[in-house]
Amino acid sequence: MTKPLLLTSTLLAGVAMTPVHAEMNFNRIASFPVTANFDGAAPDETSAEIIDVTEDGMTLVYTDSPAGVIGVVDITNPAAPAPRGTLAVEGEPTAVSIIGNTAFVGVNTSESYTAPSGFVKAVDLADMSITATCDLGGQPDSTARAKDGSFIAIAIENERDEDLGDGRVPQIPAGDLVMIDVADGTLDCDSLRRASLIGLAEVAGEDPEPEFVDINGLGEVVVTLQENNHIAVVSKDGRILSHFSAGAVDLEGIDTKDDRAALTFDQSQPGRLREPDGVQWIDDSYFAIANEGDMDGGSRGMTVFHKDGTLVWESGVTLEHAIVQIGHYPDKRSDSKGVEPEGMEFGTFDGTPHIFVMAERASVVAVYDVTDPTAPVFKQLLPSGISPEGAVAIPERGLLATANEFDGFEDGAARAHVMLYQYADGPASYPHLTSEGMDKLTGWGALSGMVADADGMIYAVSDSFYGYQPRIFKIDPSRHPARIIEAIDVTRNGTPAQKIDMEGIALDGEGGFWIASEGRTDRVIPHALYHLGPDGQIKDEIGLPPELLSVETRFGFEGITKVGDTLWMPVQREWKDDPKDHVKLVAYNLETEEWSAVLYPKAAPEKGWVGLSDMTAYGGHVYIVERDNQHGPEAVTKRMYSVPLSQMTPAPLGSELPVVTKTLVRDLIPDLTSTGGYVLDKVEGLAIMADGTAWVSTDNDGVDDHSGETMFFSIGPIGK
Known part of the structure; x- marks a missing residue:
């Protein structure tokens, strides 16, 4: 033997x-x-x-x-x-x-x-x-x-x-x-x-x-x-x-x-x-x-x-x-x-x-x-x-x-x-995204919010699935497949930042980032905004005001975008004071430190629930991803809408909030089935390049009761 x-x-x-x-x-x-x-x-x-x-x-x-x-x-x-x-x-x-x-x-x-x-x-x-x-x-x-x-x-x-x-x-x-x-x-x-x-x-x-x-x-x-x-x-x-x-x-x-x-x-x-x-x-x-x-x-x-x-x-x-x-x-x-x-x-x-x-x-x-x-x-x-x-x-x-x-x-x-x-x-259609070629073997997954810079790079955050390793991934989308070329650890006092759930990212205009964290009281994760330096170190933390904390639920901020001196954050689902099938787009003015909001009319769910996933400003509009939580043939709502910035005039919290008007930009279900797979539920990332080219990504839930498939694709230019 x-x-x-x-x-x-x-x-x-x-x-x-x-x-x-x-x-x-x-x-x-x-x-x-x-x-x-x-x-x-x-x-x-x-x-x-x-x-x-x-x-x-x-x-x-x-x-x-x-x-x-x-x-x-x-x-x-x-x-x-x-x-x-x-x-x-x-x-x-x-x-x-x-x-x-x-x-x-x-x-x-x-x-x-x-x-x-x-x-x-x-x-x-x-x-x-x-x-x-x-x-x-x-x-x-x-x-x-x-x-x-x-x-x-x-x-x-x-x-x-x-x-x-x-x-x-x-x-x-x-x-x-x-x-x-x-x-x-x-x-x-x-x-x-x-x-x-x-x-x-x-x-x-x-x-x-x-x-x-x-x-x-x-x-x-x-x-x-x-x-x-x-x-x-x-x-x-x-x-x-x-x-x-x-x-x-x-x-x-x-x-x-x-x-x-x-x-x-x-x-x-x-x-x-x-x-x-x-x-x-x-x-x-x-x-x-x-x-x-x-x-x-x-x-x-x-x-x-x-x-x-x-x-x-x-x-x-x-x-x-x-x-x-x-x-x-x-x-x-x-x-x-x-x-x-x-x-x-x-x-x-x-x-x-x-x-x-x-x-x-x-x-x-x-x-x-x-x-x-x-x-x-x-x-x-x-x-x-x-x-x-x-x-x-x-x-x-x-x-x-x-x-x-x-x-x-x-x-x-x-x-x-x-x-x-x-x-x-013909070429292989998958994967859409890889970290191949990096100096160090780099794993990734559970991608959420995204943002593009003026140099044609995209930054994406991973959510709380990787709670001890929060990261921002820098992506070069010009290659096929797109390449992760850098992983930036998000740190607090030099160690990996704990108790955050990164669901949105925006550029601060100075080389750093703004991060929207979705809170969960059962995991002691606060709803908050974080200001990061270029190296991922947290410089400042901004908590929510009492007017929002009194009505919050676990379904919080699912994106962030910067318009002038104002940060805008879409809330994923209704909070306690929201009308049915309406959610807040919350504004925070960096100069006055004032909070305000408008209401966004989301689709009524045919099954499960419908919520917002990401938002980015481009030209004269903000573009918003709206999705249900359904897979395959049960999926109905996987869409991108636009809202004119002219309607994004927020009212003080606690007052009657104005309701914005949305326009359908794209039904994403054909994109999600274009590679022969079933419709994935979590369309969570949206980035728009300087020339108007929009990129969309899905969250693979850290390969937990999930196929692990991440779709990362361009839907071409959108109008200004």
Whole structure:
């Protein structure tokens, strides 16, 4: 038995993560909400976990574990996927593989961890009938189909109880590997054969817990044993051909602190076990694994092995670092497994073999060119729905589809989606914004208010999600993607400023900034204005007057702009004294130190609420972002309005406030769907350049119950 393999990530200087600028790229073209398959009667929780495609490439089938169904999607027109409904499978569907027009579905029916059970069902997709059911004698976790369609392989995990004995293995019964022949388009249950995996691993060898399987052109099955940190290659008749430890990696330059308040990549994890999840053959000799981790490990990257156990390539921290740069790093998972590479897929597009790695917690798909399996080349990061789990390549149509399992019904987040990508000639449309090229690895996220300067730079603030690391990001929008070129720490007396929630930024005309902070009494964050020097040091703090504090709520200032000697701040939602569907635009005169306001008529919500997000002055108007808090097809109000400065004549607080007139400038929903994604809820940033070009950004909530996607785009010039 080989000892765990150690590979220090800092020695991987030759593994470049800078995207290769090729003519061909994958770009997302459509998003399909899983709820669409339920004819308007979707359950409270749905999912899209594992996905496959029919032989003709026209129909997707995905597993929906919470709903106990498989879902079917017509992708005859991949840019407009259409629902084909669902089929109940009398249990929890865990995996699906398709041969021809028959779906083979693994179904978990376990009563308990100690009494696992399950079936595999053959479903004729022509009429959605179940043509065969084979008892597996355990809990199926994943399936794979032979390339010639002659058999399927099923990993029987018999998973551990994470609440029992500190969640450690061994926990009997052990798992194993099952193979079943396919004949005449259905299952031959009499051909079921088992391959025992007991006694192979150094970690709890008596309790193998198989996770993912894949089959190469020779009919050889590779299976990952995640908690056992082991890999086995098995012949189609059940013989163990080779087996070996997945090894370990020394990780340097990562964030290991779950403080959810700062992005600091200066920690390490020596000897981190890989504990692989997803696995895919690249050819008949080499395969790649995704090192998610589960019990003790998770090395945050991808590894390539020869089937004899020789390690040939390791990504180390480079994949996670690339994800950090595009704002998708999930800081809340820092003390666990970081971005958690989990699912994988392989496909050859226009003669180039690709491996796709799904980072579950970062909600991105990493694309690698594996023309040389011993030296994969990073190509792209694709935006996904929340928690991509499964993917299927459809090279003959130039398509990739992903299944995204997280459903945000209870949390007010986006619902589960299937997403489609097209491989075609042209530039990559994502990311919109990156910190690549900075001298120091710089993470970012939760962008809120923005402002532009006379030199064509944009400054954006991050909100209170990063409470111990408040920052202003200087952005060069002239490049594609736009580049963060400086991160300015906001400090008080030389240390990171605490108890602020930056939601708006304006230039003070002297090289410094004005910041609007949205207060929250439950977090002891005051509603306030802050004057900062060019270095981010707080010079002055201005609290709200009693007339405002007596009527405030937690939904405070969501932007700031400077007009002459006056600062203007839009209040996000109604305060206690506001008429329904009206909010204050609050004015503070820097010379007289007087407070006043006007009223702004916002849209009545069709669902949830509607509020203001940012405001900036340009020419003879102020421009205001108005949005609801809805995602996807539920979203209605994502708009920009203008108000003439001639109407911005405020009245004293406590008096009758004048109501301004707004004019629609742009409906932003077409912009928010222009890259094939669902409508993101938080349109929070607006900056207008000296020539009138307007830029808009979205807040990704620090990648917490969010896909992490940040849209940063120009809507062109606006009128003065």
